Amino acid sequence: xxxxxxxxxxxxxxxxxxxxxxxxxxxxxxxxxxxxxxxxxxxxxxxxxxxxxxxxxxxxxxxxxxxxxxxxxxxxxxxxxxxxxxxxxxxxxxxxxxxxxxxxxxxxxxxxxxxxxxxxxxxxxxxxxxxxxxxxxxxxxxxxxxxxxxxxxxxxxxxxxxxxxxxxxxxxxxxxxxxxxxxxxxxxxxxxxxxxxxxxxxxxxxxxxxxxxxxxxxxxxxxxxxxxxxxxxxxxxxxxxxxxxxxxxxxxxxxxxxxxx
Numbered sequence: 001x002x003x004x005x006x007x008x009x010x011x012x013x014x015x016x017x018x019x020x021x022x023x024x025x026x027x028x029x030x031x032x033x034x035x036x037x038x039x040x041x042x043x044x045x046x047x048x049x050x051x052x053x054x055x056x057x058x059x060x061x062x063x064x065x066x067x068x069x070x071x072x073x074x075x076x077x078x079x080x081x082x083x084x085x086x087x088x089x090x091x092x093x094x095x096x097x098x099x100x101x102x103x104x105x106x107x108x109x110x111x112x113x114x115x116x117x118x119x120x121x122x123x124x125x126x127x128x129x130x131x132x133x134x135x136x137x138x139x140x141x142x143x144x145x146x147x148x149x150x151x152x153x154x155x156x157x158x159x160x161x162x163x164x165x166x167x168x169x170x171x172x173x174x175x176x177x178x179x180x181x182x183x184x185x186x187x188x189x190x191x192x193x194x195x196x197x198x199x200x201x202x203x204x205x206x207x208x209x210x211x212x213x214x215x216x217x218x219x220x221x222x223x224x225x226x227x228x229x230x231x232x233x234x235x236x237x238x239x240x241x242x243x244x245x246x247x248x249x250x251x252x253x254x255x256x257x258x259x260x261x
Contacts, residue, residue, distance in 0.1 A: 027233045027252035035093055041076065046098035049085050052078040055134035055182075055224070058092070059146065062139050065167055069099060073168050075148065077133035082106040082113075084135050084150060086169070104148060104163050104171040106132050111152030111161070118153040129153065136184050137168075140207070146171075147207065149194070151181035160196065162208050178202070178211045186227040186234075188255065195236060198222040203259060214260050217253065232256055 043051040056076040061068045070088035074096065077084055083102040089095060112118040115128045136149040146165045151158050158181040163171035180196035185207065187193075192207030199218025202211040221241040228235040234253040239246060 027235070028230055030235075030250060040094050040096050041074070041087055041098070045087075045096075046085075046100050048100055049098065049102075050078050050081070052080065053085075054079050055136075057135050057137040059137050059139050059168070061168060062141065062144075062146075064144050065146075068168070070097070073137070075103060075135040075137050077135060077150075078131075079133045080129045080131050081133060082131065084132060084148070084171075099169070103165075103169055104132065104135075104150065104173065106130060106152070108171065109150065109152055109161065109163070109173045110175045111154055115153065117155055119155050121156045134182050138185055138207070149178070149183040149185055151183070160194075164208075174208065176209055178204075178209075179213060182224065184225045184227050186229060188229055188234075191259075193227075193234075193259075195225045195227055197224070199225070199236075199238075201259070217251070229255070 041053055043049070043053065054077055056074055058072060058074050061071055061073055071090045072088065072092055074087045075084055083105045086099045086103045087096045088099060089097065106113050109132045111130065111132055113130050115130050118128065118130050120126070120128055130153055132150050132152040134151050138147045140147050146168045148163045148165070148171055149160055150163065151160045160178045160181055160183040161174055161176065162178060163173040165171040179194060179202045180200055182197035183194040185192055185194045187207070191203045191205060194202040194211060196202065198220050199222045200216045201214040203214060204211040218238070223239045223241050226237040232255045234255055236251045236253065238249050238251070240249060
């Protein structure tokens with residue numbers, strides 16, 4: 001796995017990615033179309049959530065969820081927040097309504113609710129705050145559960161945990177440290193692969209426990225990835241810290257061969 005990596009820049013901020021359906025040795029071309037003409041979530045939509053809006057993750061609500069709020073759930077965070085925000089809509093283009101109570105709360109996450117005990121890694125200084133953020137939410141049809149990966153600040157480092165839910169609103173956190181912060185997870189041939197910041201790869205058989213660490217494919221400035229698989233290629237959408245202007249980058253990685261190479 002992961003023999004080659006090609007990178008290109010996408011200059012739009014909202015992505016709808018279209019691919020050719022033919023099997024191909026090379027990555028498919030990518031067409032980008034913006035949906036709508038403005039942000040779908042703004043600070044004024046809910047007095048509680050504040051102005052920092054980051055890490056969105058969208059799911060289509062599965063049929064086995066009873067009495068859903070809408071057809072789509074959108075999860076997001078404040079990077080200094082004490083709960084994972086949530087919005088719902090019947091159409092992916094909106095209108096969206098913020099569910100003010102939110103979903104997973106810091107006190108349910110197994111991360112510290114105060115600092116200390118949470119702390120910086122040795123030698124680092126700067127702002128320090130108890131929080132959970134950057135949700136990545138997956139519908140697990142095999143389990144009939146909705147899984148949320150989230151990171152938080154612990155003693156000396158930030159890392160990722162997982163929480164599970166039957167309704168997409170009320171989540172139960174798990175204590176296991178899965179790996180680095182900012183997990184984005186995708187399933188491929190019996191494994192759940194996670195890309196963390198800045199570009200470290202992990203994998204797990206069940207997607208909930210025992211993630212093993214693999215290689216790193218990106219520079220230390222890589223941030224905020226999103227993953228898609230087409231035709232034996234992993235498409236990694238990401239940003240780079242410090243870019244002016246900001247842009248969304250795309251790298252493609254071959255899925256053939258040994259995953260750890």
